Amino acid sequence: MTASEPHPEDTAKDPAPDLLAPARLGPLTLRNRIIKAATFEGVTHNALVSDELIEYHRRPAAGGIGMTTVAYCAVxxxxxxxxxxxxxxxxxVPGLRRLTDAVHAEGAAVCAQIGHAGPVAxxxxxxxxxxxxxxxxxxxxxxxxxxxxxxDIARITRAHxxxxxxxxxxxxxxVEIHLGHNYFASSFLSPRLNKRKDGYGGSLANRAKVARGVARAVRDEVGDEIAITAKLNMDDGVPGGFWLDESLRTAAWLEEDGSLDALELTAGSSLLNPMYLFRGGAPVRDFAANFPQPLRLGIRxxxxxxxxxxxxQEAYLLDSARQFRAALTMPLILLGGVADRETAERAMAEGFEFVAMGRAVLRxxxxxxxxAxxxxxxxxxxxxxxxxxxxxxxxxSGTRCVLVDPEPLRTRR
Structure with a gap:
């Protein structure tokens, strides 16, 4: 059985939700169940909104997406x-308001991914x-x-x-709280990165305090004014890192805390193994071309x-995500290789409330x-x-599909 095939233990009696029909996400109603995943845009000059950033998110909004996610808004x-x-x-705020107004004008909702990069900074x-x-x-x-x-932990929690x-x-x-990819909260969850001897290290309960505290602080601040989701690693994809069993327990705690309206399931470490999330080609030469010599040669x-x-493969995170669907009642967002409509509809049939798409919508x-x-x-x-x-x-220079847009809208200075 591949990850993209229906699971034989799926015994849901209710009809699968319609992928393209309106759906509730906390206090929010989306026009469909498809979310543009947070993908770093590379066009935020001077740490402020640019016209290119607005256009980057307006285009999928005009193309029918239910909600687009702005990445990455550091706290x-x-x-x-x-x-x-x-x-x-x-x-x-003024630039962000121009962006949200532009997305809303196209009929879509818009989410801000908030987080602290920690060791990835x-x-x-x-x-x-x-x-x-x-x-x-x-x-x-x-x-x-x-x-x-x-x-520092208290300050960063308040900053969220x-x-x-x-x-x-x-x-x-x-807002989508970034609890994955070995960013700040995720790095505390990792046994490989967290060697602390105080109340934030050792047991999983201690290592999860940052993630749970951040989510609680956000909920206490905004209540039900907006929807609150989080991106959580199912595993780091590195030896000695955060793994599925601990992630399931952490997800259960987050559900019990009541801080989130939905959980987006991800994987990989931007610090130690970035391609574990993306799958597919590893464009080493293309990356190298962005650096001067001798670093360029070294990367190559x-x-x-x-x-x-x-x-x-399609839905390459689905096998792991099924375990979360079986263990949790909260809404889940399936990420990872959801590119075709049939895959997205299969996710609905297996009990996922939303799907998140990145590269496919960029293309x-x-x-x-x-x-539709x-x-x-x-x-x-x-x-x-x-x-x-x-x-x-x-x-x-501005994130884009090079097969469609070989040149950036504007080279960043």
Missing amino acids: APEGRTERHQIHMRPEA DPVSNRLPALAPSRYVSRAGLRVVRAATPD ARAARTAVESGFDA LVGDRFLRAYPY EPGLVDRF ADRAAGRETRSLCIHCNRCMPTIY
């Missing part, structure tokens, strides 16, 4: 992966220290990343609440040790409208995305 300046990213602050670019659960030497630049203090309030003021319909020679290639912003047209005509819908992942290195 603090040092929590950015690089200094051009937006961090949530009063100066960002670039301290050289940010000119601020990166933070991790425990002190370690980063492979990126061979710099020491310092351990977060309890005061303030970021959610800023999202409300900016007209967002939802040994980059495949970090950018490991994994074979692509074809009007894909959801094509879902093809279904009305009795045709299958196959995404045009070939999963080459050559979109990934374009984050340095």
Whole structure:
């Protein structure tokens, strides 16, 4: 059996929800059950909204998506992966309001992904220290990343609440809390990265305090004014990292806490194994082209040790996600290889409330409208995305599908 085939133990008696019909997400009603996943856009000059960023999200909104997700809105300046990213602050609100107005004008909802990059942050670019659960030497630049203090944890938790309030003021319909990919909260969950001896280390209950505390702080701040979702790793994809059994327990705690309206299931480590999430091609040469010599040559020679290639198949995270669907009652968002309409409808049949799509919508912003047209005509819908992942290195000049848009809208200065 492949991940894309129906599961023989699926005994749901209720009819599957209609993928293209309106659906509730907390206090929000989406026009359909398809969400544009958070994919870093690479066009936030000076850490503020640009016209390119607005267009990036307007296009899938015009193409029928239920909700588009703006990535990545850091909750603090040092929590950015690089200094051009937006961090949530009063100066960002006017631009964010222009963006949300543009998306709403096309009939879609809009979500802000909020989080702190922690050890994934670039301290050289940010000119601020990166933070991790425990002190370690980063492979990126061979710099020491310092351990977060309890005061840092409290400050970052409060910053998530303030970021959610800023999202409300900016007209967002939802926030997605980033608890994955070994960013700050996720790094605390990881036994490999978290070697602390205090109340934030050791047992899973201790390691989950940051993730649970952040989600609680956001809910306490905004209540039901907007929808609140979170992106949680099912596993880190690295030896000694956060794994499925601990993720299931953490997800159950998050459900018990009542802080979230839905959970989006993800995998992989931006710090240690980024391609584990994406699957498909590993464009090492394309990445190398963005760097000067001799770094370019080094990446071409040994980059495949970090950018490991994994074979692509439709719904490649579904096998793991099924275990969460069986254990939880809260709404779940299926991510990972959802590119064709039949795959998305299969997810509905297996009990998932929403699907999230990234590369397929980047390749074809009007894909959801094509879902509807093809279904009305009795045709299958196959995404045009070939999963080459050559979109990934374009984050340095404006994220795009190079097969459609070989040149960026504007080269970032």
